[in-house]
Amino acid sequence: MTLQQVADAAEISVGYLSLIERNQTKLPIGVLKKISSAMGIHIGWFFQVDDGPSHEREVVVRSNNRRKLSFMGIGIEEELLSPNLSGPLEMLLSTIEPGADSGDYSHDGVEAGYVMSGVLDLWVSGQHYRLEQGDSFTFKSTETHRCGNPGNTPTKVIWVITPPHY
Template identity: 65%
Template sequence: MKSETAAGVLDPAPEEGGDDTQIGEQIRALRKIKGFTLQQMAEGAGISTGYLSQIERNRSKLPIGVLKKIANLLGVQMSWFFQPETLGPAEERDLIVRAHRRRKMSFTGTGIREELLSPNLNGPLELLLSTIAPGSDSDFYSHDGAEAGLVIEGVLDLWIGDKSFRLQVGDSFSFDSNQQHRCANPGEQPTKVVWVITPPHY
């Protein structure tokens, strides 16, 4: 998505190399526009003021669960932090996503980059491509709905509740996302996973 300025205009973030920084900057900019102090927003999101300050300055890990709390407090969907390309031809909108027009988001400090493959988040599910850097992982979290996925590159360690699994290319999975879950790349090459999440989580 785009970051809102005081004039109400949404400024796009850079396409490459700036996604992590842009999320922190967008959080800070939107917080100020909404009139929240650091302390007010930190309390509302259930995190410390120091942690929020570090997030805004891109000096701390930003797990998806924390970003979701911040997004909820700021009154935006998590998809707000995705960076869209040009919208493309009118006849393709809400139907087709060209590879060069995917909306992207990286989670600061986690080594995980998401690309939104769904044309929009208005339907019953979302489709994502996750690229997980070697040695990177997510925190445990849970949410309403269900998830399924397919490993298309690399190796994926997946924890679902009290169970853990190692998945290779071609392996797939499905689970109730109300269970605590997390993933990691234990390999030396990037891992890529296509995820289906319902209802849309971002």
């Protein structure tokens, strides 16, 4: 596909897509989802792959072999804690840098999370929640949602999403 074809299908400008391609702009999660859909690939394709031993791949994820995805310019890194995305759920560890914000997005399914450290601002259908270490949450992923870190230190959140959307 050409840049123009991908941009048109993702409903973004070709200039913006070019900046994304060269890592010169922010890449919100919702935009990455649009690009992956436009290209006909699962968003999980963008995760870096460093698989462990073949006999473990369907059951175990070693901490040094997690698939990682960084959202350029917005300060969020996702680590896939699930061995793969072919099962009924997805488990992620998000590290959200101070001041980072995911931007609004939605998708099929249900999400739940647990704040391991830091402070998390969570918006679900326009309602704001401030969560701290030890707090947890759940919501329908079809509701417009976003998260951010209003604190001064990185926030770590474990997410469980069903069905997998990456």
